[in-house]
Amino acid sequence: MEIFDGTPRDKFYDVLFNANRNLVEDELDNLLNSFSLMSEFCELNGFDVWANLNVTEIRDLSDLYIELTSNILSKNE
Numbered sequence: 465m466e467i468f469d470g471t472p473r474d475k476f477y478d479v480l481f482n483a484n485r486n487l488v489e490d491e492l493d494n495l496l497n498s499f500s501l502m503s504e505f506c507e508l509n510g511f512d513v514w515a516n517l518n519v520t521e522i523r524d525l526s527d528l529y530i531e532l533t534s535n536i537l538s539k540n541e
Contacts, residue, residue, distance in 0.1 A: 472529035479533050483540045491536050 470478075480488055506513045 472526040472533070476529040476533045479536050479540075483536050487536055487539045490539075491532060495532065 503513060
């Protein structure tokens with residue numbers, strides 16, 4: 465089945481560009497809000513996120529892509 469072809473990243477972008485725009489905007493706003501809150505929390509607690517990250521390391525974001533895709537699809541029905 466075509467639904468199982470490709471990577472979680474590929475499927476995320478398929479959904480991102482084809483789902484209801486308002487739902488996608490809401491999900492991206494939620495993601496950015498979470499990132500902003502976590503960054504602020506780290507800063508307030510004296511943890512410099514960027515200084516402590518190995519930016520050359522490429523993380524596997526499959527779980528995040530799957531979660532975001534699921535969130536968008538479940539609201540897009």
